[in-house]
Amino acid sequence: MQKTCKNCKKDFDIRKEDLIFYEQIKVPPPLMCPDCRMQRRIAFRNERTLYKRACDLCKKDGISIYPSKTPFPVYCHKCWWGDGWDPTIYKMDWNKSRPFLEQFLELKNKIPRIALLVIDSINSDYTNNAAENKNSYLIFAAENNEDCMYSRLIHHCKTVLDCVSVYESELCYDCVDCKKCFKCLFSERLQDCIDVLFSFDMRNCQNCILCANGRNLSYCIENIQYTKEEFEKKKAEILNSYESIEKAKEKYKKLRANAVVKYASxxxxxxxxxxxxxxxxxxxxxxxxxxxxxxxxxxxxxxxxxxxxxxxxxxxxxxxxxxxxxxxxxxxxxxxxxxxxxxxxxxxxxxxxxxxxxxxxxxxxxxxxxxxxxxxxxxxxxxxxxxxxxxxxxxxxxxxxxALSPFGYNETLAKEYFPMDEKGAGEKGFNWQNETSGTYGKETIKEEAMPESIVDVTEDILKEVLVCKDCKKNFRITKSELDFYKRMNLPLPHKDFECRHQDRMSRRNPRRLWHRSCMCELKNHPHDAQKCDVEFETSYSPDRTETIYCETCYQQEVS
Ligand SMILES: [Zn+2]
Ligand SMILES: [Zn+2]
Ligand SMILES: [Zn+2]
Ligand SMILES: [Zn+2]
Ligand SMILES: [Zn+2]
The missing domain is CATH 2.150.10 (Alkaline Protease, subunit P, domain 1)
Structure with missing residues (x-):
């Protein structure tokens, strides 16, 4: 069944299976397309925008996903779960002559909300949508981690920094979509790798730099075999300065753009x-x-x-x-x-x-x-x-x-997946948050004055206020963060957490699908014909530069 989205006016398809589902749960078919539906839902999820805010019950200072001025009270974890209040005293009688959602919003605005959504964590005050973390700082949608910082979607990790979607890994930095990795840096889609840097789609590899689609490699640079000494020399060269890392990042971008990829992960x-x-x-x-x-x-x-x-x-x-x-x-x-x-x-x-x-x-x-x-x-x-x-x-x-979201659009995940400015969001009925967390223009050290190499950084940096090269927001380096950079021989970042996070998210594919076909023209493949004719839904848009293969061609070529 074809329908036109009430929100974006694009046509969308309602599948036979969808109609059966709607009938089973007794709801009419949706009025909006899948994208607009997702946008609405995630506009209710503020994962990372944190504010300093005291608990309205015990008055203790704390951290919250809500700024100081909200229509509803905000309670700390202990108070919200304590016996000091009762949500049923706010009960309302249903009034037939008023719209139900108006009454629901009225109730919502009276009831205390919990400052952060955290379950069973130790010494991890600045975390949200998180559970069972220990000694962690600014990690979100994360569970079962220890000594982790500045990451989202990390699970069962130890001492990882600046990662997104990383599982069961240790001592990793700036990695995206990695699993079971150790000491990997600036990489993407690694599995069972050790000491792999600036690499893409690698499995069971060790000591590699700037490689793509590698399987069982060791001591390779740009997919070419080198000796241990040559590898160590190259690694030291790259990690030596902020500038050489930025250069390696550029090289990595090109390598990734030309990699062979499977149509979907x-x-x-x-x-x-x-x-x-x-x-x-x-x-x-x-x-x-x-x-x-x-x-x-x-x-x-x-x-x-x-x-x-x-x-x-x-x-x-x-x-x-x-x-x-x-x-x-x-x-x-x-x-x-x-x-x-x-x-x-x-x-x-x-x-x-x-x-x-x-x-x-x-x-x-x-x-x-x-x-x-x-x-x-x-x-x-x-x-x-x-x-x-x-x-x-x-x-x-x-x-x-x-309008029923307790958050401004710009505080939520919706902004990440469906960017809009204040005007655009307002036109679509979303709220906007004008209160900003953090400061601007208070830096005590300019970007140009930042030490190039971590060797030149002393603990004095912990007293300095830094400035993000992109958004100009101020940020600081924490002690455990500095210890990590020293241990891993990494230079200081020149961007604040949020901008670093956006960079990482932009390396992941969008949550959208295009209908395309396999690009393989290899003669040694079973399709024999000029070109493989397998079609699929892929999150690689038609203007992407990667070589996109179907499952069979990818397995044959890369594994
Ligand atoms: Zn739509
Ligand atoms: Zn409290
Ligand atoms: Zn920034
Ligand atoms: Zn194919
Ligand atoms: Zn093929």
């Missing part, structure tokens, strides 16, 4: 489109998803089953639709951060709830609407009335409107 997947997928079965538009079954339009998910239009879903989410943020929830729709919930809709920040509708901040409740508890029958009756009203407004099943 997918392992053990079957009948699934998307990118950065592992063990995904039957679904479309999956990005950064692992172990999914029959799910579509999902990003950042682990183990979801029969879900559509969800993101940041972990621990076996089942039959959810239009949900942002969940652990182990089932049958939930149109909600944000519903953890361990079942049959919960239009709710925000609820835990262990069953049959709740339009609720905020509840824990272990049943049959609540706008935080007011009812008997089962009364609950069903009111719920039906609300659904009827939403249907009459033509919005039932659609994700929460952007």
């Amino acid at each position: 997918s392992v053990k997947c079957n009948n699934a489109t998307g990118d950065y997928m592992y063990n995904c079965h039957d679904g479309v538009n999956l990005f950064d998803v692992r172990n999914s079954k029959n799910c579509s339009y999902v990003s950042d998910g682990e183990d979801p089953i029969d879900c559509q239009d969800v993101n940041n879903m972990y621990f076996n989410a089942e039959r959810c639709y239009n949900v942002m943020g969940s652990l182990q929830s089932t049958n939930c729709i149109c909600s944000v951060y519903v953890l361990y919930c079942n049959e919960t809709s239009y709710s925000d920040s609820c835990y262990n709830c069953v049959n709740c509708f339009g609720c905020v901040g509840l824990n272990k409740k049943n049959y609540c609407i706008l935080n007011k508890e009812y008997g089962k029958e009364k609950y069903q009756k009111i719920k039906e009335e609300v659904v009827e009203q939403l249907k009459n407004e033509g919005i039932y099943g659609e994700f929460l409107p952007p």
Whole structure:
């Protein structure tokens, strides 16, 4: 079924499978295209914009994803989970004559929100959407790490800095999409590698610099065999100064642009489109998803089953639709951060709830609407009335409107994947945050005066205020960060965390798909013909310079 997106006016397709799903969960088909749907959901997720803000209950200073002025109170972790407040005292009676979402927003704005979303972490105050981290600083969407800094999507890592999507690795710096690596720097798509620098798509390699598509290599530079001594010399040369690293980065860019790539980064997947997928079965538009079954339009998910239009879903989410943020929830729709919930809709920040509708901040409740508890029958009756009203407004099943996000567009992941300025965001109904964290123009050392090599850096740098060469925001070097640079022989960065993060994210493919065909024309391949004719959905846009192969041609050529 073809439809025109209500938001961007582009045509989009609703698949037969999608229609069956909507029928099963009793929602009308969506009014917007998959991209606009994702944009709305992630505009409710502020991962990295942090502010200094005191807890409104215990008054202790702390760090929060909310700035000091918000319509709702903000509580620290201890207070939010403590007995000092009760979310049900804010309960509201459903008023038929007013729009439901207006009442829901009114409730949302009264209920305390938790300062940061952190679970079981030790000495890791500046982390968010994070769990079980130790001695870590500015890491996000991260779990089970120790001594890590300035990273996003890292899991089971030790002492990694400036990484994105890195698993089970140690002593890595500026790496993207790597797994089981040790002492790797400035690289992308490495697996089981040791001491690999400025390299792309390498497996089981050691001591390599500026290599691409390598398998089982050792002591190679630009994919050519060298001796150990030659390798060490080259490595020392590159790491010697900020300037030589920047030059190597330029070389790396060219190497990457000419590399052979598989149409999608997918392992053990079957009948699934998307990118950065592992063990995904039957679904479309999956990005950064692992172990999914029959799910579509999902990003950042682990183990979801029969879900559509969800993101940041972990621990076996089942039959959810239009949900942002969940652990182990089932049958939930149109909600944000519903953890361990079942049959919960239009709710925000609820835990262990069953049959709740339009609720905020509840824990272990049943049959609540706008935080007011009812008997089962009364609950069903009111719920039906609300659904009827939403249907009459033509919005039932659609994700929460952007005005209901507690964040400015520029604070959320939406800005990262769908960049817009204040005016553009405003026109689409998104909020905007004008309060900035951090300072500008307060630097005590100019970029030109920064030491070229780490050898020339003393602990005095910890007292200096640095300035980002891109956005001009001030930043500092922390003690453990400096220790890392010294240990790894890396020069100081000239950009603040956010700009470094943006650079890394730009090395990953976009969350969009194009229909293309395999570019292989190799004569020794089984397709024999002039050119392989396999077609696929790929996140490599047609204007990309890489050589894009289908699974078979890639395996034959690279492995
Ligand atoms: Zn659209
Ligand atoms: Zn507190
Ligand atoms: Zn910057
Ligand atoms: Zn092919
Ligand atoms: Zn081929």
